[in-house]
Amino acid sequence: MGAGDESIRVVGILGAGRVGLVLARLAVNAGYHVLVAGSGSPGRIASQVAALGPAATAAEASVVVRESDAVVLALPLPRYRDLPVEALRGMLVIDAMNYWWEVDGLRDDFADLRTSTSEIVQGFLAGSRVVKAFNHMGYRDLDDEARPAGASGRKAIAIAGDDAGDLAIVARLVDAFGFDPVVAGPLAEGIKLEPGAEAFGADVDAVELRAMLDRFPASQRGRMVARARGIRPDAPG
Numbered sequence: 001m002g003a004g005d006e007s008i009r010v011v012g013i014l015g016a017g018r019v020g021l022v023l024a025r026l027a028v029n030a031g032y033h034v035l036v037a038g039s040g041s042p043g044r045i046a047s048q049v050a051a052l053g054p055a056a057t058a059a060e061a062s063v064v065v066r067e068s069d070a071v072v073l074a075l076p077l078p079r080y081r082d083l084p085v086e087a088l089r090g091m092l093v094i095d096a097m098n099y100w101w102e103v104d105g106l107r108d109d110f111a112d113l114r115t116s117t118s119e120i121v122q123g124f125l126a127g128s129r130v131v132k133a134f135n136h137m138g139y140r141d142l143d144d145e146a147r148p149a150g151a152s153g154r155k156a157i158a159i160a161g162d163d164a165g166d167l168a169i170v171a172r173l174v175d176a177f178g179f180d181p182v183v184a185g186p187l188a189e190g191i192k193l194e195p196g197a198e199a200f201g202a203d204v205d206a207v208e209l210r211a212m213l214d215r216f217p218a219s220q221r222g223r224m225v226a227r228a229r230g231i232r233p234d235a236p237g
Contacts, residue, residue, distance in 0.1 A: 007069065008032065008069040008070050009032065009069055010032065010033045010035060010069050011024075011033070011035075011072065012037075012064040012065060012072065013027075013034065013064070013072045014065075014071060014074065014075055015037075015072075015073065016036050016039070016045040016048065016049070016058075016074075018139040019074045019096060019134070019139045020038075020072070020074035020075075021036070021048060021049075021052070022139045023072055023074060023177075024036050024049065025056075026142065026146055026177040026178060028052050028053050028055045029177075029178075030177055030178070031055075032055070032176075033055050034055060034056045034057070035056075035057050035064040035067060036049050036056060036059070037058070037060060037061040037063075037064040038058070042059050043058075046058045061084070065084060065088060065091070068091075070091070070092040070093070070094060070170075070173070071088065071091055071092070071093050072096055072134070073095050073121070074096050074097070075097060076100075077098060077110065080124055080125075081124065083124070083125060085124065085127070088125055088127070088128045089125075090128070090129075091128050092128075092129050092166055093121075093125060093128045094170060094173075095121050095131065095135070095190075097121070098194065099111070099195065100195070112228070114229055115188070116132070116187065116188055116189075116190040118130055118132040118160065118187050118190040122187060129163055131161035131166050131167060132160040132184075132187060132190035132193060133157060133158075133159040133160075133170050133173075133174060134174075135193055136158060136193040136194075136200045136202055137155070137201070137203060141155070141203040145178070146179065147179075148178070153205070154179065154180055154206075155180070155204060156179055156180040156182045156202075156205055156206035156208075157179040157181060157182070158182045158183070158209055158213065159171060159174060159181055159182070159183055160186065160189045160192075161186065162186045162187050171183065182206050182210055182213070192213050192216045197212075197216060197219070197221050198215060198216065198219055198221075199213055
């Protein structure tokens with residue numbers, strides 16, 4: 001059983017790239033059983049997943065979704081439309097994806113500052129409970145910076161979601177993975193964690209990460225978001 005949250009015993013990860021495998025390693029180290037699905041057959045990633053230890057298993061995406069207590073999306077963002085909507089209904093889905101226009105191409109939907117990319121994912125997975133997490137720290141830092149709770153210099157991971165209970169679950173998961181959780185706010189506030197925001201790429205402690213989030217409205221990116229959303233410059237948040 002994972003040390004962080006008794007409601008999650010099995011962590012599923014859809015995506016076996018650098019971020020997906022790092023998150024799988026962190027989950028294994030935290031005491032969870034982990035199921036990982038790549039873009040092809042499980043055999044293609046079996047050796048990489050086996051290297052994480054006996055608690056990690058390569059599996060078909062359908063098995064990952066069916067047998068996991070929470071599913072992490074570590075896929076290229078445009079592939080969100082390939083997700084099994086019905087199979088994920090009712091599940092806690094952790095969105096670790098980002099919009100990379102250099103790779104994904106110019107996309108009006110992902111570039112629309114009136115919404116965050118996690119809200120787009122939530123709209124597609126209407127029956128799921130989406131929380132944004134693990135997207136703003138680079139995979140190398142995720143791999144290198146995990147520390148026990150209370151350790152000096154421990155770094156922070158921001159999360160955003162609409163349900164307080166789900167945020168609490170993901171916060172415990174973040175803590176178990178080796179980072180201090182910082183709640184950015186509802187899912188719409190996930191835009192503060194996306195490329196272009198100061199917090200994106202942040203490898204800092206909780207105090208500094210909170211300060212970055214608080215500075216967002218006054219930043220150039222924050223002012224652009226406010227204009228797109230029709231928010232007055234003096235409005236809170």
